[in-house]
Amino acid sequence: MTADVLRVHDLLVYYDTPVGAVTAVNHISFSLKAGERLGLAGESGSGKSTLALSILRLLKPPGRIAAGEVWLDDVNLMTLSAEAMRQVRLAQIALIPQGSMNSLNPVMRIKEQIADALKDHGVRLSKRQVAERVHDLLQWVGLRPEVANMFPHELSGGMKQRACIAIAMSLRPKVIIADEPTSALDVVVQKQVMETLARIQTDLQAAVILVGHDMGLMAQFVDRLGVMYAGQLVEVSPVRDIFTQPLHPYTQMLIASLPSLAQKGTFQGIPGLPPALRALPPGCVFHPRCPHAVERCQTEAPLFREVRPHAWAACHLL
Amino acid sequence: MRRILGQASAPVQPVPGVARPGRLAAGLRYMRRNISLVVGLLLLVTLALFVGIGHMVVDTSKSRALSVPALRPPSLQYPFGTDRQGRDLLATMVAGTPLTLRIGFIAGLLGVGVGTILGFISAYYRGKLDTFIRGGVDIGLTVPGLLVLIIIAVSLKQSLTVNQMALVVASLAWLNPTRTIRAQVLSLRERGYVEVARLSGMSGPEIILQELMPNLLPYLAATLVNAVSSAILASIGLEVLGLGPVDAPTLGMTLYWVNYNAALINGWWWWWLAPLGIILIVFLGLFFLTVGLDEIANPRLRRAG
Amino acid sequence: MTTLLEAQHVTKIFSSGILDRHSTVALEDFSLAIDSERPSITAVVGESGSGKTTLARLLLGLVAPTRGKVLYKGQDLQSMAHAAWHAFRRDVQVIFQDPYEVYNPFYRVDHILNTPVAKFKLASSKAAARALIAEVLQAVGLRPEETLGRFPHQLSGGQRQRVMVARALLLRPRLIVADEPVSMVDASLRATILGALRTMHLEHGISIIYITHDLATAYQISDNIVVLYRGAVVEAGDVELVVKQPQHPYTQLLMSSIPLASAERTWTTETGTGTVGLQAAGSAGCKFVDRCPRAMAPCLQAVPPLFHTERHRVVSCYLYHSTPALAVAETGKEFTEPTR
Numbered sequence: 020m021t022a023d024v025l026r027v028h029d030l031l032v033y034y035d036t037p038v039g040a041v042t043a044v045n046h047i048s049f050s051l052k053a054g055e056r057l058g059l060a061g062e063s064g065s066g067k068s069t070l071a072l073s074i075l076r077l078l079k080p081p082g083r084i085a086a087g088e089v090w091l092d093d094v095n096l097m098t099l100s101a102e103a104m105r106q107v108r109l110a111q112i113a114l115i116p117q118g119s120m121n122s123l124n125p126v127m128r129i130k131e132q133i134a135d136a137l138k139d140h141g142v143r144l145s146k147r148q149v150a151e152r153v154h155d156l157l158q159w160v161g162l163r164p165e166v167a168n169m170f171p172h173e174l175s176g177g178m179k180q181r182a183c184i185a186i187a188m189s190l191r192p193k194v195i196i197a198d199e200p201t202s203a204l205d206v207v208v209q210k211q212v213m214e215t216l217a218r219i220q221t222d223l224q225a226a227v228i229l230v231g232h233d234m235g236l237m238a239q240f241v242d243r244l245g246v247m248y249a250g251q252l253v254e255v256s257p258v259r260d261i262f263t264q265p266l267h268p269y270t271q272m273l274i275a276s277l278p279s280l281a282q283k284g285t286f287q288g289i290p291g292l293p294p295a296l297r298a299l300p301p302g303c304v305f306h307p308r309c310p311h312a313v314e315r316c317q318t319e320a321p322l323f324r325e326v327r328p329h330a331w332a333a334c335h336l337l
Numbered sequence: 338m339r340r341i342l343g344q345a346s347a348p349v350q351p352v353p354g355v356a357r358p359g360r361l362a363a364g365l366r367y368m369r370r371n372i373s374l375v376v377g378l379l380l381l382v383t384l385a386l387f388v389g390i391g392h393m394v395v396d397t398s399k400s401r402a403l404s405v406p407a408l409r410p411p412s413l414q415y416p417f418g419t420d421r422q423g424r425d426l427l428a429t430m431v432a433g434t435p436l437t438l439r440i441g442f443i444a445g446l447l448g449v450g451v452g453t454i455l456g457f458i459s460a461y462y463r464g465k466l467d468t469f470i471r472g473g474v475d476i477g478l479t480v481p482g483l484l485v486l487i488i489i490a491v492s493l494k495q496s497l498t499v500n501q502m503a504l505v506v507a508s509l510a511w512l513n514p515t516r517t518i519r520a521q522v523l524s525l526r527e528r529g530y531v532e533v534a535r536l537s538g539m540s541g542p543e544i545i546l547q548e549l550m551p552n553l554l555p556y557l558a559a560t561l562v563n564a565v566s567s568a569i570l571a572s573i574g575l576e577v578l579g580l581g582p583v584d585a586p587t588l589g590m591t592l593y594w595v596n597y598n599a600a601l602i603n604g605w606w607w608w609w610l611a612p613l614g615i616i617l618i619v620f621l622g623l624f625f626l627t628v629g630l631d632e633i634a635n636p637r638l639r640r641a642g
Numbered sequence: 643m644t645t646l647l648e649a650q651h652v653t654k655i656f657s658s659g660i661l662d663r664h665s666t667v668a669l670e671d672f673s674l675a676i677d678s679e680r681p682s683i684t685a686v687v688g689e690s691g692s693g694k695t696t697l698a699r700l701l702l703g704l705v706a707p708t709r710g711k712v713l714y715k716g717q718d719l720q721s722m723a724h725a726a727w728h729a730f731r732r733d734v735q736v737i738f739q740d741p742y743e744v745y746n747p748f749y750r751v752d753h754i755l756n757t758p759v760a761k762f763k764l765a766s767s768k769a770a771a772r773a774l775i776a777e778v779l780q781a782v783g784l785r786p787e788e789t790l791g792r793f794p795h796q797l798s799g800g801q802r803q804r805v806m807v808a809r810a811l812l813l814r815p816r817l818i819v820a821d822e823p824v825s826m827v828d829a830s831l832r833a834t835i836l837g838a839l840r841t842m843h844l845e846h847g848i849s850i851i852y853i854t855h856d857l858a859t860a861y862q863i864s865d866n867i868v869v870l871y872r873g874a875v876v877e878a879g880d881v882e883l884v885v886k887q888p889q890h891p892y893t894q895l896l897m898s899s900i901p902l903a904s905a906e907r908t909w910t911t912e913t914g915t916g917t918v919g920l921q922a923a924g925s926a927g928c929k930f931v932d933r934c935p936r937a938m939a940p941c942l943q944a945v946p947p948l949f950h951t952e953r954h955r956v957v958s959c960y961l962y963h964s965t966p967a968l969a970v971a972e973t974g975k976e977f978t979e980p981t982r
Contacts, residue, residue, distance in 0.1 A: 206899045207896065209899070239901040239908065240909070278836075286836050289830035289834075290783075530746040533736070533738070536704075552746065
């Protein structure tokens with residue numbers, strides 16, 4: 020049985036606002052095996068990006084991590100010093116951030132940006148070795164060697180995204196967190212970029228956490244999928260099961276609302292609105308919109324537990 | 338009408354934007370953040386009080402020549418001293434400050450008024466009209482302004498009154514406002530809500546007045562303060578050169594007499610200190626006000642939530 | 643057949659620069675007719691750079707075509723009198739993509755509803771106007787007392803988009819041009835808003851032109867579909883045909899790249915790393931030729947005409963040269979025959 024490479028335990032993250040502390044990540048726990056692809060799906064405001072940034076301790080004020088542990092192998096990242104954490108980032112956990120195409124330095128050539136990342140992590144190589152490493156990295160992500168000398172504005176969206184993947188891979192991390200890496204890309208380019216990511220991940224034997232809201236992308240890419248709602252994990256299951264036998268009512272309604280390309284049907288949205296994070300409903304956070312809610316749901320928050328082998332959900336009805 | 342969209346089941350709550358506290362509390366809290374605005378307003382209010390109370394307490398007729406003994410340094414009787422031609426300098430400041438400000442205001446208002454109209458028309462309708470206006474403004478801005486003003490002032494045969502002075506300065510005051518307002522409107526007209534307004538049947542002038550203008554008000558206010566500032570500077574410049582209204586006790590004219598009589602060399606320090614001090618307060622006040630208004634006008638801050 | 647809105651061989655070229663003019667062809671030779679008697683839902687699908695946003699603005703009369711004409715009830719938009727424009731604005735309305743940009747931040751959301759009521763005299767008195775607005779808000783599932791009086795930033799994106807739908811309802815237009823109406827809205831609300839559009843079509847006979855990059859929603863809502871690639875129509879026809887059996891190589895590429903939200907893994911074969919070639923503006927051949935796996939000699943020479951491969955489908959591809967080409971006068975009218 021493959022060991023867990025990453026374990027998040029009871030993570031609690033607040034945002035401090037003028038009206039008080041708002042819970043953005045509400046006691047979330049999950050684990051990630053080496054080489055596995057885990058998806059974190061949720062709509063806007065569900066806390067998925069906050070979760071991704073918190074794992075890497077990249078959260079800026081007014082966000083703050085209030086409690087919880089993040090175990091990378093057997094090191095609790097929350098206990099590391101700022102400098103030690105900096106070393107862990109990129110070398111062991113890499114982030115492909117949202118809008119990463121815009122996080123490339125516009126006045127530096129691609130090769131300089133990769134070299135920068137290597138140097139920053141104390142990798143001592145001669146100039147020629149760095150050039151070789153850059154060449155290999157670019158080839159790995161499917162970019163022509165000439166790209167090394169180009170500036171970001173000379174590349175297309177897909178190429179920039181692949182350059183960001185190259186930077187993320189440069190130190191061969193164990194875990195890659197990709198936060199909506201393809202949201203600005205065309206469907207065809209999206210597939211190419213995701214295939215590149217998949218290939219690299221296999222080569223590295225790294226684990227991937229894909230954060231996003233495109234359920235189709237999740238369905239085609241990840242092994243296991245976690246569904247987030249209002250800062251909580253409501254379900255985590257193998258991705259096939261999510262689509263064939265969803266456990267949590269929110270997951271069920273979400274799947275039902277997705278437009279299919281197989282046949283025409285009716286439009287079934289989820290009535291109501293996600294709750295404002297500063298005014299979460301008591302009991303189960305989904306109960307105001309849940310068609311199956313009973314009295315217990317209004318007062319008692321359900322536990323997140325293993326309902327079937329490998330399938331976790333938080334619902335009183337299961 | 339039959340419902341076509343399911344009910345939002347929970348009562349629709351406003352999404353986290355800050356709940357609106359009392360207006361006064363919010364206003365005060367804003368003042369604390371925008372210190373420039375407060376400082377600017379304080380300086381200008383102080384000046385207004387000086388002029389207002391001054392008019393009640395001081396005899397402004399003493400601002401005319403030969404009304405009091407000459408060249409007295411500041412004393413209890415003449416707090417600002419007197420000048421060589423027998424003017425009570427306190428009375429001169431009290432009488433002259435509003436004149437200078439009036440010139441600035443009229444010129445500034447005219448300049449921004451014309452600039453707003455031209456800027457809006459130019460930016461909203463584009464095309465040949467825009468090219469024409471923009472070309473005119475760009476050419477006008479390359480000509481040294483003070484030079485033009487001097488030529489105008491010199492060509493007018495008779496000596497100027499305060500109001501005529503304002504018009505002379507206003508003749509160039511509209512150039513910069515046209516340019517900056519045009520730039521702002523150019524960016525605003527691409528907004529989604531302008532297109533929606535067009536599709537809702539609004540006409541060009543209606544869109545300019547109802548959709549664009551309200552969003553530009555803080556910017557226009559900042560531009561106005563700027564224009565007033567420049568106008569005052571231009572008028573003082575002209576007056577110091579002797580091209581202003583000779584009989585009026587404006588700040589610039591006082592400086593002209595200071596120059597004419599070599600007050601600096603002669604050691605009559607109270608004579609030049611008073612007008613310079615007031616000018617300093619005026620400009621500092623206007624400057625801080627501009628900075629404060631700019632902060633309000635800055636879209637990053639204006640776009641709420 | 644009387645047409646409500648028609649685009650005839652519309653081309654839009656954007657040029658910039660004074661000395662060194664370089665131009666982009668945003669849309670080329672596009673034709674489409676919307677029948678005024680039989681309401682329909684037509685989807686226009688394309689990726690970024692396909693010209694779909696330009697198309698929306700041309701159809702709404704916000705920009706003028708470089709070549710060709712946009713006709714409203716037979717009259718050219720560019721030469722219409724004021725009264726005709728007023729009628730046009732009443733009959734053809736819009737739902738834009740960005741639910742924040744369309745609101746003037748200076749006003750409360752009431753403003754966006756009050757303006758059309760006033761301009762088109764939809765109500766005879768203030769009370770009647772209030773009642774009308776309350777009615778349309780309720781129809782889109784919003785409570786008037788909680789929506790009116792608020793500023794745009796106080797409502798969520800989904801609520802703001804619902805208000806835009808309500809605004810469109812106010813006018814009871816004959817045609818709504820919906821430019822990516824749900825792409826900036828959460829997944830769970832998307833189905834709701836699209837359902838509302840379909841209900842508006844079925845119950846009030848409103849035609850819809852649904853512009854999007856999302857084939858799945860386009861498939862679900864529309865009867866007919868037009869696929870755009872870099873400003874040109876590559877395939878058009880009945881949506882079941884085009885989606886289930888795509889004939890143009892680009893449509894086929896598109897369909898195979900879409901990640902399906904299902905338990906079945908369809909992303910099985912690698913697409914390969916072909917990048918979009920930069921064809922110089924004005925090159926003569928088919929726009930897809932540099933990415934096409936089936937490219938042939940004629941593809942480089944001239945843009946293929948629309949071949950009528952089936953009764954309810956046209957494809958712009960030389961692979962189908964054996965089928966009759968659509969006559970120039972008929973382009974755009976291929977949807978006006980009943981599809982079912």
